[in-house]
Amino acid sequence: MNFFENFWDILWWLFIFYAIIAFLYAVFMVIGDLFRDNELSGWWKAVWIVLLVFIPFLTVLAYMIARGKGMAERSMARARKSQQETDAYIRSVATASPTEEIAKAKALMDAGTISAEEFAQIKSKIVV
Secondary structure, three states: OHHHHHHHHHHHHHHHHHHHHHHHHHHHHHHHHHHHHHOOOOHHHHHHHHHHHHHHHHHHHHHHHHHEEEEEHHHHHHHHHHHHHHHHHHHHHHHOOOHHHHHHHHHHHHHHHOOOHHHHHHHHHHHO
16 A cells, blocks of 8 residues: 555645654744853753653653743744844945045035035935
């Protein structure tokens, strides 16, 4: 009998495959959280890792129950910090400050590239 002839065998195989992927994802999330947690001592981290090696399913379950709330809080704090850093970088790169813009326009006026009227227009747009 061919494996792919029976619908239920295929469904069972897909379920097992999904369960393995989900378990591996959970294990790596726990390991990542362990190493990012500054409050947990190195010895406790070592204990969690040893438990993950020898009894992985129960350890992941226990970790999620015992430290799941803190795990979510650390993840949210890390996401917030990353977003703030990204926003600050974008703001610093995207626009120049008004004083820089006025200084550039003044340099253009001094070089004779723009007239005094054009300088006044640029300055009024920047100040508003």
